[in-house]
Amino acid sequence: MPQNPQIHLVSRPKGEPLAENFQLLTLDTPALADQQVLVKHEYLSLDPYMRGRMNDVKSYTLPQPLNSVMIGGTVGEVVESRHPGFSPGDKVVGMGGWQTYSVVDASAPGALRKIDTTHVPISHYLGAVGMPGVTAWHGLVRIIEPKAGQTLTVSAASGAVGSAFGALAKARGCRVIGIAGGKDKCDYVTHDLGFDACIDYKQHNDYLSLSKALKDVCPDGIDGHFENVGGMVLDAVMLRMNHFSSIAVCGMISGYNGHPIPMANPSLILVNRMKVQGFIVSEHPADWPLALKELGELVGSGKFKPRETVAQGLANAPEAFFGLLKGKNFGKQVVKI
Amino acid sequence: MPQNPQIHLVSRPKGEPLAENFQLLTLDTPALADQQVLVKHEYLSLDPYMRGRMNDVKSYTLPQPLNSVMIGGTVGEVVESRHPGFSPGDKVVGMGGWQTYSVVDASAPGALRKIDTTHVPISHYLGAVGMPGVTAWHGLVRIIEPKAGQTLTVSAASGAVGSAFGALAKARGCRVIGIAGGKDKCDYVTHDLGFDACIDYKQHNDYLSLSKALKDVCPDGIDGHFENVGGMVLDAVMLRMNHFSSIAVCGMISGYNGHPIPMANPSLILVNRMKVQGFIVSEHPADWPLALKELGELVGSGKFKPRETVAQGLANAPEAFFGLLKGKNFGKQVVKI
Numbered sequence: 001m002p003q004n005p006q007i008h009l010v011s012r013p014k015g016e017p018l019a020e021n022f023q024l025l026t027l028d029t030p031a032l033a034d035q036q037v038l039v040k041h042e043y044l045s046l047d048p049y050m051r052g053r054m055n056d057v058k059s060y061t062l063p064q065p066l067n068s069v070m071i072g073g074t075v076g077e078v079v080e081s082r083h084p085g086f087s088p089g090d091k092v093v094g095m096g097g098w099q100t101y102s103v104v105d106a107s108a109p110g111a112l113r114k115i116d117t118t119h120v121p122i123s124h125y126l127g128a129v130g131m132p133g134v135t136a137w138h139g140l141v142r143i144i145e146p147k148a149g150q151t152l153t154v155s156a157a158s159g160a161v162g163s164a165f166g167a168l169a170k171a172r173g174c175r176v177i178g179i180a181g182g183k184d185k186c187d188y189v190t191h192d193l194g195f196d197a198c199i200d201y202k203q204h205n206d207y208l209s210l211s212k213a214l215k216d217v218c219p220d221g222i223d224g225h226f227e228n229v230g231g232m233v234l235d236a237v238m239l240r241m242n243h244f245s246s247i248a249v250c251g252m253i254s255g256y257n258g259h260p261i262p263m264a265n266p267s268l269i270l271v272n273r274m275k276v277q278g279f280i281v282s283e284h285p286a287d288w289p290l291a292l293k294e295l296g297e298l299v300g301s302g303k304f305k306p307r308e309t310v311a312q313g314l315a316n317a318p319e320a321f322f323g324l325l326k327g328k329n330f331g332k333q334v335v336k337i
Numbered sequence: 338m339p340q341n342p343q344i345h346l347v348s349r350p351k352g353e354p355l356a357e358n359f360q361l362l363t364l365d366t367p368a369l370a371d372q373q374v375l376v377k378h379e380y381l382s383l384d385p386y387m388r389g390r391m392n393d394v395k396s397y398t399l400p401q402p403l404n405s406v407m408i409g410g411t412v413g414e415v416v417e418s419r420h421p422g423f424s425p426g427d428k429v430v431g432m433g434g435w436q437t438y439s440v441v442d443a444s445a446p447g448a449l450r451k452i453d454t455t456h457v458p459i460s461h462y463l464g465a466v467g468m469p470g471v472t473a474w475h476g477l478v479r480i481i482e483p484k485a486g487q488t489l490t491v492s493a494a495s496g497a498v499g500s501a502f503g504a505l506a507k508a509r510g511c512r513v514i515g516i517a518g519g520k521d522k523c524d525y526v527t528h529d530l531g532f533d534a535c536i537d538y539k540q541h542n543d544y545l546s547l548s549k550a551l552k553d554v555c556p557d558g559i560d561g562h563f564e565n566v567g568g569m570v571l572d573a574v575m576l577r578m579n580h581f582s583s584i585a586v587c588g589m590i591s592g593y594n595g596h597p598i599p600m601a602n603p604s605l606i607l608v609n610r611m612k613v614q615g616f617i618v619s620e621h622p623a624d625w626p627l628a629l630k631e632l633g634e635l636v637g638s639g640k641f642k643p644r645e646t647v648a649q650g651l652a653n654a655p656e657a658f659f660g661l662l663k664g665k666n667f668g669k670q671v672v673k674i
Contacts, residue, residue: 230604252604262599267567267589270615277614278607 001029001038005314006069006099013054016325021054022070022318035107038080041096044314044335045073045126046321047160048228048251070098070317073131075115075122076337083107091115093125098317100337110285119300127332128167128306129295132160135281136226137291139248140168142284143277144224148173151218153237156228157198158185160306160332161250164295165226166195167304171294174224177217179210179233181327188330192305201233207264210236226250235264241272249278307331338366338375342651343406343436350391353662358391359407359655372444375417378433381651381672382410382463383658384497385565385588407435407654410468412452412459413674420444428452430462435654437674447622456637464669465504465643466632469497472618473563474628476585477505479621480614481561485510488555490574493565494535495522497643497669498587501632502563503532504641508631514554516547516570518664525667529642538570544601547573563587572601578609586615644668 003026010023032038053064053071064071074096078086083106086092094112096102106112115125127133136154146152146169154165157178166189169176178189178198186198197217204210214222214236221242227234230252241247252261269276281287298304309329311320317335324333340363347360369375390401390408401408411433415423420443423429431449433439443449452462464470473491483489483506491502494515503526506513515526515535523535534554541547551559551573558579564571567589578584589598606613618624635641646666648657654672661670 234603249607252607260602260604262601263603264599265597266571266600266603267597269613270586270589270617273615273617273620275612275614276606277612278610280610283610 041076127160133164133295134291136165143248150223154226207235211239378413464497470501470632471628473502480585487560491563544572548576568598
């Protein structure tokens with residue numbers, strides 16, 4: 001069996017994660033048992049949720065165990081199979097973790113899914129046509145429930161979730177305004193992704209200033225918002241939300257590293273009769289096939305051209321992850337294994 | 338036509354409302370036009386929402402105009418009618434305002450509704466079997482959507498909305514925990530209203546302390562919460578909310594008089610996949626008949642014995658309203674005209 005380089009979490013970060021929290025080891029891959037499949041990873045997905053898993057606190061899932069392979073989504077190719085549904089050469093997506101190979105019990109529901117890479121590049125199954133894309137779909141379709149002509153906003157608009165949100169919202173005839181950090185990202189959001197406008201939050205020192213900028217591009221207010229960030233962005237958006245509007249809460253990245261960030265004006269939830277709802281996409285398996293079909297068509301037809309930042313080599317995964325938490329990536333962050 | 342003592346809002350309060358913001362005048366009642374009804378009020382309802390109306394800011398309704406009769410719910414008796422659906426002697430509920438008589442266009446939908454005072458005392462149509470009761474019903478049934486055996490909480494539990502919430506929740510087989518200010522109110526909530534427990538928030542200096550007390554009486558967490566207050570109480574409750582729980586946001590009374598009160602830990606909305614939703618009961622007319630029927634049966638059968646604080650005479654309405662904002666009332670605050 002092949003050697004398997006892998007990255008373990010060996011201590012829990014206090015605040016920002018550091019290189020010392022991770023360790024690269026190389027172990028043997030074990031022999032396959034019945035129903036198991038050996039997958040060689042081509043790409044590893046890096047996602048903000050991973051920071052939350054590194055904490056040993058009550059959250060929506062168990063914490064990442066210490067001294068074991070970091071959790072993570074992967075795409076790759078089957079190299080050996082003892083499951084009748086998979087053969088060597090099959091392209092698959094799964095949760096292989098921060099390592100070069102994974103041994104997967106392919107009989108577990110949802111553990112491994114075959115993918116068609118004819119029209120969609122394989123790495124996009126970690127982004128636009130994967131978990132981030134379905135995340136955008138669920139928040140948009142199930143929580144915001146948009147109507148054509150409405151104005152929607154999304155934070156971290158140039159990222160994997162934000163860009164998919166924009167494509168899905170445009171397909172529904174909505175006006176979509178992005179919020180992103182920096183001119184390059186904002187230019188990409190409007191020019192390449194086709195958003196109607198994008199606000200650079202880095203040009204604003206407080207939420208009142210950001211909110212004023214939002215007013216200029218959302219003169220009729222905001223009907224639905226998809227929140228990937230929290231903090232100042234959420235406070236600014238809330239001041240512009242319309243009556244009976246909805247906010248889908250998907251991420252609070254700016255709170256992961258430290259103390260809780262308060263919401264400045266919660267009474268707006270009442271004043272505007274808003275719905276503010278949090279969700280975790282993995283808890284809505286029934287949505288996945290429908291969402292993946294639509295996302296695959298948008299990408300396959302070229303209507304949605306997702307961007308990626310690709311780190312080279314497993315050893316660079318921690319550094320790329322630190323960059324992701326600081327917004328250094330541009331589009332979906334993956335690691336080429 | 339009879340003389341009509343009435344109270345006008347003559348200036349907008351800054352912070353706490355003061356006596357000088359109001360003026361008692363006596364005007365003639367005009368002669369009735371076709372379709373109009375003259376109602377002599379027996380009771381005026383005082384409600385926290387009135388404070389919000391006194392501000393000249395964007396809210397869910399237009400502000401109360403200056404130099405005109407303060408808005409308010411009323412029950413009384415028809416004394417003259419030029420509408421075929423109403424006759425002198427009919428008992429009616431409407432929005433007659435802070436005055437002794439009102440002239441109502443009875444052809445406007447929902448402007449005036451006949452009530453049956455055989456089993457239900459007339460003043461309860463301003464409370465348990467009126468707007469506050471329907472408010473509790475909508476938040477419970479439409480937003481929280483409780484299941485038997487679940488643990489629910491409500492702030493301002495001894496008030497008109499809170500006490501109705503408790504009765505409706507108990508009727509659905511839920512455990513109900515109240516939050517109220519002071520031993521007397523808490524004793525009433527548990528002994529008279531039949532709540533399973535009641536926490537006196539005045540015994541706690543911060544939300545962490547209050548949250549700890551909630552943990553003791555909600556060992557399995559909270560599945561649904563009805564928020565009448567906001568601020569410290571909401572922050573405390575949020576720390577105890579279960580996965581997939583809901584908060585119906587009905588009031589933010591502690592924020593009416595001053596600056597916005599932040600929400601301490603909004604990331605819990607994501608962590609616990611919560612739904613936090615604001616609503617205004619007047620926007621859900623379809624719920625009223627169903628809710629009023631259930632509430633009328635609960636009160637008529639004696640299962641729910643709502644308590645009232647009755648101020649004597651229209652001239653005392655402002656003072657009684659100031660007391661309401663400070664939590665001095667016990668149960669539904671009304672004014673005997």
